[in-house]
Amino acid sequence: MFSSQAGGAGEEDKSAKFTGWAAVPGGNGVLQKWSYHPRPLAAEEVEIEISHCGVCGSDIHFSTEGWGPITRPAIPGHEIVGIVVKRGEDASHQIGDRVGVGCLVSCCRGTSVCDWCRKGEDQFCQNKTVTFSSPYKDGRGGISEGGFADRIRVYSDYAFKIPKEISSPEAASFFCAGITTYTPLKRYKAGPNTRLGVIGIGGLGHIALQWAAAMGCREIVAISGRDNKKDEAFRLGATKFINDKEQIKEAARSLDLCLCTNASHNNNWEEYLSMMAPLSQLVLLALPETPITFVGSHLVSQDVAIVGSHLGSKGDIDEMLEFAAKHGIRPWIEKRSFEDCNEAMKDVHAGKPRYRIVLEMNPSSSSTSTS
Template sequence: MSETMFQAYASLEPGGRLQDWEYEPAPLGKEEVEIRITHNGLCHTDIHMRDNDWGISTYPLVPGHEVVGVVTQTGKDITSLAVGDRVGFGWIRDACRQCDHCIQGEENICHNGYTGLILGHHGGFADKLRAPADFAYKIPDRLDSAAAAPLLCAGITVYTPLRTYVTRPAMKVGVIGIGGLGHIAVKYAKAMGAEVTVFSTSPDKEAETKEFGAHHFQIWENADEMKKAHSSQDLIINTAPAATDFETALNLLGNNGTLCIVGLPTCSVEVPVTSLVFGQKAVVGSVVGGRRFMREMLNFSAVHNITPMVETMPLSQVNEAMDKVAANKARYRIVLTA
């Protein structure tokens, strides 16, 4: 077996189960690092990409974009990282670095389009990875690797809009969905000083939700509870990956409130214009985060001891893990270990 070959798990066709696969990586670039992968967070996006739900996947596809590992090689121009450093990679692999957004650390909305870690490149479900060092993030010592991995996508996905829209103490923040993203959103919102309400379809999650820091828990299908919550929220983060009743969601907002969509259901969004206009409400989207917020989020997590609830499974059981996530049976994030 060649020492230059990387061992990976890949889907060879849309919807295909992942299988053992190897590939020869491109030579290590002068601005890249190579890492030995130890942990991978399993994101629902990996399943969307495996199945080509968005029509952007290429095959063979090696998923994995919540990657933590140890630096084993550095390109000749790298001075910020050294062999032995523990680092992570998230959804964004690279960006133009020249547009106004990139200059402000908002590579997630790069004017010229960022490069995804698993868009035309092989991701973290492998023994090693090579990628640009500028998008490798040092993991704070206070965060263990299993906890850090999901923060690199799930964490930054909810941190960015909370950081953007939680602008005053005791804001009322609602979180729709208490899964891999939602439970981290609750922890961040609480740490930012918000009064947090969770809206869920899973009554059995109430006790855990309160442990995460939520002040209130309401069942989405309970008409009486939802009526009492009418016009009560300043900000709602919708983490649900499935279709949502957006009229109900907008009715939960007070005037000048904001509904932020971070989940990616494969459907269109219908927004009731009357509620939007007469309440001066806003519907916005947010996608992961740039380097500025990513570094800040990791440090914020370390300082406030914010970690996701994870269960670990060996990478060799990746298909079983994906089945569990697809069946909504993960509590709350699965991390695959080498």
């Protein structure tokens, strides 16, 4: 089942133990050190020694049980970068490859392939497994564990080679924040004729502004509740900055496409919809924990669509990485030690980072920034 490079199966593989920082039932978002035995390495899988993992809002929603109760310890983290240290005989990567893992670790396997996987839209696969706290549906049992850990095993088609131009800590944020913002801009053909809005200039929004600038959008409007982000928004590619109700009124019917990256319960959907031009799309990327309410006439009178956008396909991820390498797009990050993951989670929850925190397994310094 394994090549000589795979490190062998047998007792050594059965005794393998990975250690990470897990969310626990009733833990109020505080992660605890926890170890588990991974599934045996399959022929198409690789084992990755993790060097970096980004901290995402989704990790916080999950760990604080904002998306529902946690029933068992579970390691979050889905912006993973590391080195392949073991491989199954049919894996597509070699020992030593530098790879990244995002929000999915498996889709349809074998001969029973769903329509979405056939279309190359595997993010909608009926049999997908997300990166943490998700049952595998490949017939081998087990539950996925995420990247706030020393190692992870995934199917090799969900481990993506990282272009040499992108450093490992910078690469991590592309595997959720990057692909989440890149996909809708690609799907809705953002370009020279697009007047684009980005609501929320944070972990997702600051990358969205860079994609838009590289795609040559006609106008790039940063919409933020924080005036102290204005200068940075322009550095990131914005051509206009909006942060009060009067400016929103002045921007009525001015956006062809708008990405909402803000999950706040304070979002004013009526105001956002007032900025949308006829035949435009307001795309939800963040996941608010409270219901979204708005008056239907905003949609009907202008033929405006509110749509969601869910990650991206394997092909989208490869394309995004090449695009980022070519155009010099990089997340602005702050590096922290994995041991400081709880403090990092608190800071992300409070909206402190400018603009993404990346956990580092062997940090050269306790806290450094890249922008």
